[in-house]
Structure formats: structure tokens, C-alpha cells
Amino acid sequence: MIDLSALRADFPILQRTFDGRDLVYLDSAATTQKPVQVIEAVDAYYREKNANVHRGAYRLSAEATDAFEQARTKVASFIGSPRSDQLVFTRGATTALNFVAYGWGLHRLGEGDRILLTIMEHHSNIVPWQIVAKLTGAELVYLGLDDDYQVDLTELDRVFDERVKIVAVSGMSNVTGARGPVDELVAAADGTGAIVVVDGAQLVPHDRVDVAAMGADFLAFSAHKMLGPTGIGALWGKEERLEEMEPTEGGGEMISDVGLTESRWAPVPHKFEAGTPPIAQAVGFGAAVDYLDKVGMDTVRDHERALTAYALERLAEVPDLRVYGPRDVDRRGGAVSFELGDIHAHDVATILDEHGVAVRAGHHCAKPLMRHLHVPATARASFYLYNTPADVDRLTEALLDARRVFGLA
Amino acid sequence: MSPLDELYREVILDHYRNPRHRGSLNGPHVHAEGLNPSCGDEFALDLSVEGDTITDVAIQGQGCSISQASGSMMADAIVGRNFDEVEDMIRKFRLMMTIDEGDNPVDPERPGAVLGDLEALQGVRKFPVRIKCADLAWTTLTDALAKARANA
Numbered sequence: 390m391i392d393l394s395a396l397r398a399d400f401p402i403l404q405r406t407f408d409g410r411d412l413v414y415l416d417s418a419a420t421t422q423k424p425v426q427v428i429e430a431v432d433a434y435y436r437e438k439n440a441n442v443h444r445g446a447y448r449l450s451a452e453a454t455d456a457f458e459q460a461r462t463k464v465a466s467f468i469g470s471p472r473s474d475q476l477v478f479t480r481g482a483t484t485a486l487n488f489v490a491y492g493w494g495l496h497r498l499g500e501g502d503r504i505l506l507t508i509m510e511h512h513s514n515i516v517p518w519q520i521v522a523k524l525t526g527a528e529l530v531y532l533g534l535d536d537d538y539q540v541d542l543t544e545l546d547r548v549f550d551e552r553v554k555i556v557a558v559s560g561m562s563n564v565t566g567a568r569g570p571v572d573e574l575v576a577a578a579d580g581t582g583a584i585v586v587v588d589g590a591q592l593v594p595h596d597r598v599d600v601a602a603m604g605a606d607f608l609a610f611s612a613h614k615m616l617g618p619t620g621i622g623a624l625w626g627k628e629e630r631l632e633e634m635e636p637t638e639g640g641g642e643m644i645s646d647v648g649l650t651e652s653r654w655a656p657v658p659h660k661f662e663a664g665t666p667p668i669a670q671a672v673g674f675g676a677a678v679d680y681l682d683k684v685g686m687d688t689v690r691d692h693e694r695a696l697t698a699y700a701l702e703r704l705a706e707v708p709d710l711r712v713y714g715p716r717d718v719d720r721r722g723g724a725v726s727f728e729l730g731d732i733h734a735h736d737v738a739t740i741l742d743e744h745g746v747a748v749r750a751g752h753h754c755a756k757p758l759m760r761h762l763h764v765p766a767t768a769r770a771s772f773y774l775y776n777t778p779a780d781v782d783r784l785t786e787a788l789l790d791a792r793r794v795f796g797l798a
Numbered sequence: 799m800s801p802l803d804e805l806y807r808e809v810i811l812d813h814y815r816n817p818r819h820r821g822s823l824n825g826p827h828v829h830a831e832g833l834n835p836s837c838g839d840e841f842a843l844d845l846s847v848e849g850d851t852i853t854d855v856a857i858q859g860q861g862c863s864i865s866q867a868s869g870s871m872m873a874d875a876i877v878g879r880n881f882d883e884v885e886d887m888i889r890k891f892r893l894m895m896t897i898d899e900g901d902n903p904v905d906p907e908r909p910g911a912v913l914g915d916l917e918a919l920q921g922v923r924k925f926p927v928r929i930k931c932a933d934l935a936w937t938t939l940t941d942a943l944a945k946a947r948a949n950a
């Protein structure tokens with residue numbers, strides 16, 4: 390396993406203790422911790438450069454604008470975007486997906502059109518499509534899962550016909566960790582006129598992504614899941630898609646001219662960035678991708694793959710523990726959902742918390758998936774570059790104690 | 799006892815694994831449902847009432863041990879009681895759990911004397927995020943009781 394433990398010193402919060410024990414933070418799929426490099430970039434921006442962007446004639450405002458646009462360039466190049474103006478800053482992955490649903494789907498879908506989803510989507514890649522389907526008369530079609538928790542493509546030929554106008558798929562499940570069949574769906578959509586929208590909230594933080602090679606039309610992701618601040622994320626889109634897409638929000642910054650009854654939009658990406666943007670957060674986002682670039686996304690992925698393999702091995706030692714997700718670490722990321730005997734996931738999480746181990750429990754904003762798996766709730770441990778095998782050991786010990794507390798041992 | 803062992807006392811695990819009064823009532827009854835949207839815990843109950851007395855109860859639901867055990871113990875405790883007694887019990891339960899502000903009515907010298915088995919739930923107080931789990935059955939009961947009073 391690649392030893393990244395030296396990086397832990399960059400994350401002040403990992404020094405915290407609970408009841409005298411070091412925090413073991415295993416909820417990075419919900420949000421990640423922040424390195425000093427990000428915290429200090431935000432702090433320095435407020436101390437030295439703060440002004441509104443794209444407005445002031447004075448030098449300070451020009452510096453703020455530069456810092457903001459530099460962050461855009463960094464994030465765009467992090468995902469291999471040919472041009473930085475293909476990257477729209479949003480409040481997060483959720484807003485990015487809503488922009489596509491309202492700005493593209495609402496204007497282009499009609500009665501009988503289809504939106505193809507997978508059953509493992511997060512609510513943020515389901516609910517916007519439900520709303521837009523209701524408004525347009527389009528219908529939602531879902532791909533299910535096979536025995537290995539992978540999206541089942543055997544039905545693809547049957548459901549993929551000329552009615553499909555939008556394919557929305559997660560690059561990686563936040564529940565099972567399974568990778569989504571992005572390549573297969575891009576290939577299926579090719580030449581049909583359907584667009585492919587990738588929810589990259591869990592993929593972009595954990596693997597190298599090259600949008601040019603990926604071939605999808607849109608990619609949505611959040612900064613806070615990749616070492617950056619909350620309140621900012623991004624929507625990347627193909628040039629022609631972004632040109633076609635209508636703004637969902639109107640206001641300052643997004644216009645080139647405003648008349649009494651009509652306005653003209655600013656060029657992409659600014660036509661999607663109404664109002665004062667999250668400037669300091671963008672600067673922090675830029676610092677986050679700098680940090681990830683420095684470590685190297687291949688290293689991040691390899692570290693997590695090894696750690697996930699170790700976790701699956703250790704969890705297999707815990708009697709009565711059922712993992713919901715692929716076994717093959719090449720087909721998954723580092724979010725590991727599980728149930729332990731007849732102990733409810735919230736009770737598991739409470740017991741783990743007493744051991745200083747932070748995991749998420751519940752439906753993980755993926756209720757259709759939970760119903761599909763016939764589980765009301767799971768506990769989920771999720772890993773990132775700062776986690777170590779020792780964290781996995783602490784998790785395993787705490788799970789064994791949960792068995793004792795519930796009289797299963 | 800460690801806070802964990804105090805939280806998951808044997809009587810709580812027993813009610814979680816062998817809930818009492820589980821099912822639904824056939825005859826006339828009032829029904830109420832409760833949900834904790836943040837964690838997905840569900841609880842529902844049927845009350846059959848004669849005059850102002852609860853003659854039978856049935857509970858449904860799914861969720862964590864604390865929410866389900868609390869409901870099971872509650873069901874045991876309210877059968878045969880009248881509305882005033884049940885309301886008094888709700889009041890004492892909420893004081894015990896620090897949901898409402900005031901003195902804890904439970905007498906540490908005489909365990910079980912005030913709220914019976916329900917006193918085992920006091921361990922939840924050390925876990926503030928779980929108090930709402932213990933309370934779910936009781937807010938549902940409060941709803942059901944209001945319906946029963948309206949019918950009376």
C-alpha cells in the first residue's frame with residue numbers, strides 16, 4: 390500500500406480526539422476534511438484580495454477577478470477540459486444537475502420522451518428529472534443492478550430507443566461504491582441524439598477524469614467532496630451543449646444587456662453564474678485541486694483501492710457482517726456499505742462513534758437503491774487519501790464491540 | 799457500566815428483538831403514524847378505547863433499537879390506563895428524557911417505581927442525537943390520544 394500517512398499532518402481536524410482517542414474519520418463520501426493549504430488559501434483571499442468580481446474598475450477587484458478565474462482554469466484543467474470557459478461554477482453537484490434538468494431538459498423534452506437513469510442514483514440525480522418529467526410529459530426509465538451491484542446492461546438494447554433523450558448516470562455510487570457504466574452509456578448514446586449527464590460527485594474526487602476522453606455531454610461535481618470548501622461545485626459541459634442550455638437563474642453578472650421586457654445573456658460560462666459567485670470558495674476549490682494534483686490522482690486512486698481491499702478483507706472477519714457492493718476493487722471505489730447482524734445501522738453508527746469512528750448510517754439519499762436492495766438503512770464507511778490501514782483496524786475492532794454490546798459475540 | 803452498555807441495556811435489546819403488541823387491531827380503533835425523516839425510523843400504533851380507557855394497543859414500524867424498544871415498552875405501559883394517566887406518563891417520560899425541561903421524576907432509590915421498564919431508556923440521555931429516536935413512539939402516541947379524545 391502506498392504510504393500517504395505523512396499527508397495527515399496537513400489536515401488539522403484529524404488531530405481531534407473524542408474521549409481521548411484519535412478521530413477516525415470514515416465519512417468522506419458525505420464530505421471530506423480540508424488541508425491547511427485550502428484553509429489558508431481561503432483565509433489569504435479574505436485577508437488580501439477580497440472584492441467583488443467582474444465589476445470594479447479598481448485594482449483590488451481585478452485581483453479578486455483574477456483569483457476567481459484562475460480557480461476556474463485550475464478546476465477545468467483538473468478534469469481535462471480543453472477550455473476553461475466550459476466550466477460553470479455552481480453551488481455544488483446538486484445545483485449543477487438541476488441546471489441541466491431545468492436549463493436543457495425542460496426546453497427539449499416532450500410527451501413520450503424518455504430519461505434513462507440507473508437505480509443507484511443519488512436523489513440529486515433523480516428528483517430534478519422527476520420534476521422536469523412531470524412538467525414536460527417525459528417518462529423516467531431505470532436500469533437495475535446485477536448480482537454484483539453493477540448496473541445491469543443486459544436490458545440496455547430493450548430500453549434504449551429513439552425516445553431516450555437524456556441519460557443520467559453516476560460515475561460512482563455513494564452507497565455501494567460501484568462504478569457506473571459511463572463508457573457503455575456514452576457509446577450507446579452515440580449518434581442517437583441523446584445526451585449523457587454524469588454525476589461525478591463521487592468519481593471526480595477519487596479517480597483521474599478526462600472529460601475529453603469520457604465523451605459525456607455534462608459532468609457535475611462538488612468541491613467539498615474533494616478537499617475543497619462547501620458552497621461550490623461545478624458543471625462541465627460540451628461547448629455546444631452549454632450554448633444550447635438556457636440559464637436557470639437570472640440576475641446580475643449573467644447578462645450582456647437588459648431591456649425592459651427582455652435581456653441578452655452573457656457568454657458561457659457567465660450566463661449560468663447569476664449574482665455574486667462564491668469567490669473565496671472558488672479560490673479554495675482551486676487550492677484543493679492543486680493539492681490533489683500534487684499528490685497525483687493515480688496515487689489517490691491506487692491508495693484507496695488498496696485500502697478498500699484491506700477493508701473488505703478485515704470486514705469479512707466480522708461475523709454476520711454483510712457488505713452491499715462489488716467485491717472486485719477494480720470495479721468500485723472506497724464507499725463501503727454494510728449491515729451487521731440484526732443491529733440497525735443507526736445503532737452501529739452510535740457504537741462506532743463511542744469508539745471515535747465516524748461513519749454515516751441511513752438511506753444515503755438513495756432511497757430507490759435501498760428499496761431495490763431491500764434494506765431500510767446501511768452503515769457506510771468511506772475512505773480518502775488521508776485514511777490508513779490503522780483506521781480500518783479501529784473500524785473492525787469497534788464492529789466487534791458492537792457485536793458484544795448487542796449480545797451477538 | 800460504560801455509556802454504551804447503559805444505552806443498550808438488556809431490557810431494551812429484548813424489546814427490540816421481541817416487540818410486544820406488534821400487529822394491528824381489527825375492531826374500531828384510532829391510528830397514528832410517526833416518522834423521523836432524517837433517519838427514516840417509522841412508528842405507527844392502533845389504540846382501541848372504551849370510555850376514556852385504552853383497552854388494547856398494537857404497534858407497527860421499523861427502525862433502530864431505541865425507537866422500536868421505546869414503542870414496545872410504551873405499548874406495554876399504556877394498556878388499561880385512562881387518558882389522564884397516559885398523559886401523565888407522557889409528561890414524565892419527556893421530563894426523564896430531558897425533552898422537556900424540569901426535574902427528572904424518576905426516583906434513583908427505587909428503580910422502576912415511576913415508569914417501570916421505560917426507565918431503562920435513561921441511558922439515551924448521554925447520546926443527545928438519539929433522544930429523538932426514543933421520543934418517536936411518544937409523539938405518535940400524543941397524536942393518537944388527541945384523536946381518541948376528539949372521538950370521545
Ligand SMILES: Cc1ncc(COP(=O)(O)O)c(C=O)c1O
Pocket residue numbers: 418419480481482483484511513514559561562563588590591611613622754
Ligand atoms: C453520488 C452523489 N451525487 C450527488 C451528490 C450531491 O452533492 P452535493 O450535496 O454536494 O450537491 C452526492 C453527495 O451527497 C453524491 O454522493
